[in-house]
Amino acid sequence: MAVTELVPAATTPQAWAVPRMGSLANLVKQPTNLVAQSAPGTVRVAVRAIGLNFADVFCVLGLYAAFGTSGNPVPGxxxxGVIEADGEGWKKGQRVYGTTRFGAYTTHLDADPRYLRPIPEAWSFEQAAAYPVQTITAFYALHHLGVLQPGATVLLQSAAGGVGLQALRILAATPDVKVLGIVGNPKKIDLLTKMFPGQKRWRFVSREAGTTLSEQIKSFLTAQQSSGFDLILDSVMGPAFKPSYDALNPCGRYVIFGSASLAPSTISLSPMTVGFYNPMNVVRMITLAYKFLTRPKIDPLVLVADNKNIMGYNLIWLYDKLQLLTDMYSDLNKLNLEPPHVGHVFDFDDLPKALAYFQTGQTVGKVVVTVP
Ligand SMILES: NC(=O)c1ccc[n+]([C@@H]2O[C@H](COP(=O)([O-])OP(=O)(O)OC[C@H]3O[C@@H](n4cnc5c(N)ncnc54)[C@H](OP(=O)(O)O)[C@@H]3O)[C@@H](O)[C@H]2O)c1
Structure with missing residues (x-):
């Protein structure tokens, strides 16, 4: 296990908190309330890199139930990072990555040792911070809910995103799968084609392509001589739902784990241009309300008639299922995946800018914030 020499971190531990939900402009950097010794049963970590997740945007906007909407919570x-002092089975200087049920937007934290893992020797702090949430999300969707089988035909939304790339890596470790990956723009297709050059039965298409999703699906399935999809991973929802569901095979599984198309896009961070000060935001809110009201809906009885499965999940509710998480880490180790693709790195002080960039939908791979 690698041990790194401790470099003194920021003298006063700091964290980005959200005293008031609703806008990225409300994120405030402030001293944490950590005392000299780590809390009993925890181990203090000097954080070097923080992995951002699309869910963090929903937290700051006050749209994530598990995060709550009151107090002064810290997302993440x-x-x-690096263990600061011996304790709870860990040694000072060990490089670790981990998960926490919020609170990772910080320079230091008292971590629950059960949720820490050693960083593989060859991985950077950025790669390690990029690993747990998106990889576990992809693995749970593909293997636990999706019951992925060799030879399966799979549809994957946001294929170039953080979860998307990890899902593709897991799919690449499964023999003979055929994959249709959907992305938001053609630049992302270039990246995916370079990253997965040998996959002859995979196709990546852009929502901007000019043809409808139904046509793209038909063309792909015909080329692959597949009757339909055995598994669909959808974190976007919106207009893509119906054509995707229609192309699901009987006994197929449709796994929903996000709703990016319902994310409000307030990109400006200036206090004078957010909220109702900005007429554009009124337009955005009306658009969002329209999208919400017209979101796809399905009668459960139809599922019986169609012999299809729709499932949803949120990783946050698996947080207490430690054995399940441990088993998934161990199954993932067996796949020997490459470290995650870190697409964008921001400084700790620029964390709100990193989240705003996330909100644009243009990011590829993982967005990471580093603590100097
Ligand atoms: N349920 C869970 O436990 C769980 C856990 C982790 C992540 N998630 C969900 O999984 C999805 C992927 O998460 P991630 O962290 O890896 O993010 P990501 O895929 O790196 O980024 C989100 C992607 O959503 C797509 N998108 C579609 N419509 C959008 C819109 N209106 N605004 C912004 N982006 C839009 C964009 O990709 P394209 O345009 O290329 O599609 C964007 O890159 C998110 O929806 C997230 O909420 C769920």
């Missing part, structure tokens, strides 16, 4: 689900 995953981090990598």
């Amino acid at each position: 689900l995953e981090f990598a």
Whole structure:
């Protein structure tokens, strides 16, 4: 296990908190309330890198039930860093990554040792901070809910995102799968084609392509001589739902784990241009309300008639299922995946800018914030 020489971190531990939900402009950097010794049963980690998740945007906007909407909470689900003092089975200087049920937007934290893992020797702090949430999300969707089988035909939304790339890596470790990956723009297709050059039965298409999703699906399934999809991973929802569901095979599984198309896009961070000060935001809110009201809905009885399965999940509710998480880490180790693709790195002081960039939908791979 690698041991790194401790470099003194920021003298006063600091964290980005959300005293008031609703806008990224409300994020405030402030001293944490850590005392000299780590809390009993925890181990203090000097954080070097924080992995951002699309869910963090929903937290700050006050749209994530598990995060709550009151107090002065600190978002953030995953981090990598260095153990600051011996304790709880860990040694000072060990490089670790871990998850926390919020609170990772910080320079230091008292971590629950059960949720820490050693960083593989060859991985950077950024890669390690990028690993847990998106990889476990992809693995749970593909293997636990999706019951992925060799030879399966799979549809994957946001294929170039953090979860998307990890899902593709897991799919690449499964023999003979055929994959249709959907992305938001053609630049992302270039990246995916370079990253997965040998996959002859995979196709990546852009929502901007000019053809409808139904046509793209038909063309792909015909080329692959597949009757339909055995498994669909959807974190976007919206208009893609119906054509995707229609192309699901009987006994197929449709796994929903996000709703990016319902994310409000307030990109400006200036206090004078957010909220009702900005007429554009009124337009955005009306658009969002329209999207919400017209979101896809399905009668459960139809599922019986169609012999299809729709499932949903949220990783946050698996947090207490430690044995399940441990088993998934161990199954993932057996796949020997490459470290995650870190697409964008921001400084700790620029964390709100990193989240705003996330909100644009243009990111590829993982967005990581580093603590100097
Ligand atoms: N349920 C869970 O436990 C769980 C855990 C982790 C993540 N998630 C969900 O999984 C999805 C992927 O998460 P991630 O952290 O890896 O993020 P990500 O895929 O790196 O980024 C989100 C992607 O959503 C797509 N998107 C579609 N419509 C959008 C819109 N209106 N605004 C912004 N982006 C839009 C964009 O990709 P394209 O345009 O290329 O599609 C964007 O890159 C998210 O929806 C997230 O909420 C769920």
